[in-house]
Amino acid sequence: MKKIVLAGGCFWGMEAYFERFDGILRTEVGYANGDTANPTYQEVCTNTTGHAEVLLLEYxxxxxxxxxxxxxxxxxxxxTLLNRQGGDIGSQYRTGIYYVDDAELDLLLRSKNKEQEKHKKPIVTEIEPLKCYYPAEDYHQNYLKKNPGGYCHIHF
Known part of the structure; x- marks a missing residue:
């Protein structure tokens, strides 16, 4: 089993999207790479904690x-969008790939470079080591399963 942490805007849609694939063993939404210990959703939404909404994947x-x-x-x-995805705006909605295995960095950078070929504007997605991760509150876990009509910026 391996881990990777992805930031792709609102974490509800990211979780609902990735949990559908074979080989994804566990998903958990949370907050990563900010400056505040144990942030709450309300704190992260103030755009002052430095945390991104993320999806932890074990695969x-x-x-x-x-x-x-x-x-x-x-x-x-x-x-190519800085600090926003869909209708969500703020640094907590930035895109990022946060890795736990340094050996994956070359692969991550190659993937980003390949993706850049599809865009005229520069990619602003962060690729950084995972510095810290805190699980989100229980009501955010599997949110779209619990609330099928809930907001999602991802079109399934």
């Missing part, structure tokens, strides 16, 4: 390789 790389995860990630975000 089986033999069934769903990281390359495939990244291909799906690029499909559901606009990597």
């Amino acid at each position: 089986n790389p033999e069934v769903m390789p990281l390359e495939s995860i990244l291909e799906h990630f690029w499909k559901v975000i606009d990597p």
Whole structure:
């Protein structure tokens, strides 16, 4: 089992999208790479904590390789938008790939460079080591399963 943390705007849609794939063993939404310990959703929404809304993926790389995860990630975000996706605006909605295995950095950068060929504007998606991660509150976990009519910027 391996882990990767993805920021793609509102974490509800990211979770609902990725949990559909074979090889994804566990999803959890949370907050990452900010400056505040144990932030709440209300704090993150103030745009002052530095945290991004993220999706923690645990996956089986033999069934769903990281390359495939990244291909799906690029499909559901606009990597040229800074601090927004869909109708959500703020630094907490930035796009990012936060890795826990330094050996994956070259693959992540190659994937970004390949994606850049599809865009005229520069990609602003962060690629950084995961500095910190805090799970979001329970009501955010599997939110779109619990609230099928809930907001989502991703078109399934």
